[in-house]
Amino acid sequence: MSEGPDFKKLESRMDGALEALKSEYAGLRSGRASVNLLEPVMVNAYGSDMPINQVGTVSVSDPRTLTVSVWDKGLVGAVEKGIRESGLGLNPVTDGQTVRVPLPAMTEERRKELAKMCGKYAEAAKVAIRNVRRDGMEEIKADDSIPEDDKKRLQDRVQKLTDEKVKKAEEMQAAKEKEIMQV
Structure with a gap:
């Protein structure tokens, strides 16, 4: 019987999307020198x-x-x-x-512009995470050696992992937006 997808590999790919988001945010100016x-x-x-x-x-x-x-x-x-x-x-x-x-002081308009960019970066990371989820789900569906009950359990596990990582991306976005909007 097959074990389903390699969850360590799926999680590592999702973490890669979060790391990319982190490095994108590092380059965004928040009013303080970095x-x-x-x-x-x-x-x-x-x-x-x-x-x-x-x-x-x-x-x-x-x-x-x-x-x-x-x-x-x-x-x-x-x-x-x-x-x-x-x-x-x-x-x-x-x-x-x-x-x-x-570093010149940031205007309110520039802050709003940077906050929008934060959202775009976060959305790209969430899309990457969901693409990893899709790959995991397809792997489970394609494996005929897994009983239906186990497939459902594995799919729930992939979804739970995805929700966790998407939530982390949203938390990173909220923190960066707060940092940018801080005067």
């Missing part, structure tokens, strides 16, 4: 585009300022240009081999 904010920034260094963390150390100097200590003095201009052109709406200031990135 080193994750500059993660998507690419710098043209040595003839190729490199992530900013490979050309300098990103740190938080105060709640509204990030600093990038550039390792190679010749790349300071490239780092500044990369931040300016990243689409994050930041205006870096060069101070020797350090690039300071002051």
